[in-house]
Amino acid sequence: MSAKIDLENVSCDFGSFRAVDNANVSIEPGEFFSFLGPSGCGKTTILRMISGFIDPTEGAIKIGGKDMRGQRPNQRPTALIFQNLALFPLMPVWENISFGLEVRGVDKATRRKKAEELLELVDLKGAADKMVSQLSGGQKQRVAIARALAVEPSVMLLDEPLSALDLKLRQHMRAELRAIQKRTGVTFIYITHDQGEALAMSDRIGVMSQGRIQQIANPRDIYNAPINGFVAGFVGENNIFEGKSGAVAAGMAGFDTAYGTLRARINDDAKGSALRLYVRPEHTLLSAAKAEENSIPVTVSEVSFEGAFISILCHSDDGKLIVAELRNDGSATVPDIGTKLHASFDAARAALLPDANVRG
Amino acid sequence: MNDLIRRYGVTITALMCLLVAFWLVMLVVVPNITLFEQSFRPYLPVVDVGGPKDFYSLRNYAKVFDGSIERSFFGIPYMIPVHVMTFGLTIWYSIVVTVACFALAYPLAFFMAKIANPKSLPTLLLLLFIPLWVSEVLRAFAWWIILAFKGPLNALLLAIGAIDEPVRWIVGYDGVVIGLTYAYVLFMLFPIYNAISSLDTNQIEAADDLGAPWWKIHLRVVLPYAKPGIASGCVMVFMLSAGSLLVPSILGSTTSQWFTQTIDQWFKDALDWNTASAYAFILLLLCTVFVSIALKVFNVKLSDIAK
Known part of the structure; x- marks a missing residue:
């Protein structure tokens, strides 16, 4: 169900600007891995390369050992949760969740059942027939997670999904995300500029600056034994x-x-x-x-x-x-x-x- | 209103209101009411106007049912009043024009809103607008030349070998449909463009990421979102087409007759303004009914279109 992800000497250029410079990471199956860095450090570019919206200029991205170059987003075993969630406003909650199944030709009754199951998983029972606009910020978050889980991805990619929530809810959703990850065993790759989020949720963190990965370590080591001044200064x-x-x-x-x-x-x-x-x-x-x-x-x-x-x-x-x-x-x-x-x-x-x- | 008075003073506010009122009443309301009133009265010699023969009736409206001709539908012959047939064909070919405009405008609108480089967008818009600077009459004549039997289109198609002998384009309603599509495609393009450009690109990417093929993304995400824009484009193109007189007059063939041409003939050839008015109101009323039904069928609210 979950897969290993390898970034091997991955670089990405936008014109003359190098957004990601020679990134090397090996993310284990079932791991909760965060990319942490200030805005513009290249973390979102890494996420979009893994999900397939852009191809790396150099290097290879492997999911489960398979080189993903040239594979479209809809061909990859990844599911992306967007920063603004990008839920479909004109579909009820259950259709949102089962959209990935709908395009795979699953019949309606099965889709509906699967959506109900996933809603239960994310603690949102009974919301199936609501419209997205009727939900609160935290509930939308859960729907987005359920929608991504519905296609049974090997890798979940999360692009700062908590940044729009207020502090209390954010802290609650941290624990929730972590729990969902443990329950499903899916590899989570999480993008954030919030050090607290990264430290609290991750198995390992990759701290980035100016397109380079500065340090990859578990949260304690990132905080207690930063490898350079940037990491020490960004985390604490x-x-x-x-x-x-x-x-x-x-x-x-x-x-x-x-x-x-x-x-x-x-x-x-x-x-x-x-x-x-x-x-x-x-x-x-x-x-x-x-x-x-x-x-x-x-x-x-x-x-x-x-x-x-x-x-x-x-x-x-x-x-x-x-x-x-x-x-x-x-x-x-x-x-x-x-x-x-x-x-x-x-x-x-x-x-x-x-x-x-x-x-x- | 109070805000206007506070800002510009009583005199200017009153002047503005009077001008708007004059425009509305004298140029819109009064002429329409006059025609509406006339449409119920018979066409009489001047001496009889106001006399005993001058009374209200629906006789002018009933004239559309006069003069049946024989037609056949899949070999089954039937009789149909000629003006009713003209009306039906006008509605039908207006629908064809609307569908053609949509088929042309939707891909272009999507391209402009989501794919084209924002830097090249002003150029693109300018290219679309430049033809509009030329009068509609000239544009219709331009098409008349392009579509002529010995015109440039046939010459081009013959030159590249797409056809073996020249095609008669202006036959039946073909020329009218082509001309109307060209004349009104922008009225379809811009509402759809507006609708699609406000769609969050992340939604398209999200659908893509969830495995949807491109046609499914359009069907389930883009089209439903653009529906109000599409509806307002369709309403505009349909109403403009059905009400167009110029294009059918210029690009029509010997076998095409647009309902507006019939109205025009009542006005100018028969000099019977009363019947012409009645026909004009039939067109207005039935088109409005048709559009309302269409909006109901496609589940679009009028308030959505107004956005």
Whole structure:
């Protein structure tokens, strides 16, 4: 039912503009894989190449080991869910869902039965005879999913389908999508610019920038061990320090900055290139006493209450902004504005990373 | 109204309303009412007008049933009043023109709305519009020349070997149908173009992605969506064709007679304005009824067309 998808050295040019540059991914059967990146990074182009609306300029896309070049969208075992869903407004819900079966010549009674089954699968029982315009945003979403599932695709392609929903519904639909994927076992390829969505739903994420896949890893590794500055910056917040890396020992390196020599993790292949130090706000600690290492004297300039956490904006003596986050669990004391403190971080939580991987 | 007064003052508003009212009443309502009133009165010598012979009746309307001729339908002979037959043929060939216009306009409209490069669209529209800058009379005569027995069309077809001997194009209603189709195809094109261009391209792609062949995409997605546009195009082309006098007069053959030509003959040859008016109202009324029935059959609301 589900199939493996391989992108082998896939590039796509629009005129002189290279939208996708040498993408290599192997997506396992039954996997929930997300392409994450800012708009214009090439993720939608990848999706349209997999679904068959455009052919790659170079390289091959294989579904279940079979090269898909020249296969029309209606010949591929994929089903695409459009960003705006593209439900047919003049058909009732059940005809929308069974459209794929209708064009395959399935008789009406079977189609109707299948549509009812799928409506049950997406928790929308009894909506078969409604018109699309009578449904809410979340319900339309479910109909779109059911319509795509009806043709029993090996691969479901989702192009930011949740972006039009409000926050609560979006969070609910995340869990729902994940559950439907687990129930059906179909390979899901999900396109999003929302890091929260990608982190919460995916088995693996491919982070993209300027047509290049920067990193492919599971959500934890993407967040905890980003491969470069772009990934670190796109997925989460950072305090970033400029400087020069020094001696490397056991995966750690010294980093000469305006605030003395800081220590952080370093990847073997990152040595020598222009690096910056990245540390997450939630790993940045504030204390009255100077810490043993990686300690920078700061003054609290603003306290921003965010609900689940409290964001403390500090400035170093030379005016650099350093942000620390405290969990709002009642244990932390919130410093007053103007307090002089020391910001510090564990060397194992900080990383020296190169900038994004872009074409030279 | 209040908005108009606030914006332009009472004087200009009143002037605008008066002009519109004058146009509506004097140029539309009064002439129609005059003809309508005349259509119920007999055609009399001037001395008898207003006299005892001048009374209202439906006699003028009943004249369409005068003068039966013999026709045969699949070998079965039957008698039919000649004007009724003319009317029937007018309706029938107007339908043919409407269908022909649709067959030409739909693919072109789809191409313009969804396939053509938006950059080349203004050029395309200009090419379609330029012929409209020439008067309808000249365009009809142009077709008369093109379709002539020794005209350019036959010459071209002979030259490329498509036909062995020249074809007589202006025979029966052929010339009329060709001329009317040409004259009114744009009235079909633009409503359909408008309808299709507002269709979300994703819907076509979604149908494609779900496995639909191209004809199924048109049948189930594009055509139903464009239905109001198609309906308004059809209504316009049908009404214009049935009411056209010029094209049937120029491109008609010896065996073709359009109902408007009959009306014209009552006006100008018989100088019987009363009967002519009656015939004109028959055409108006029956065409309206026909269109209403057609809209009902194809399940289109008048409010959809107005969009």
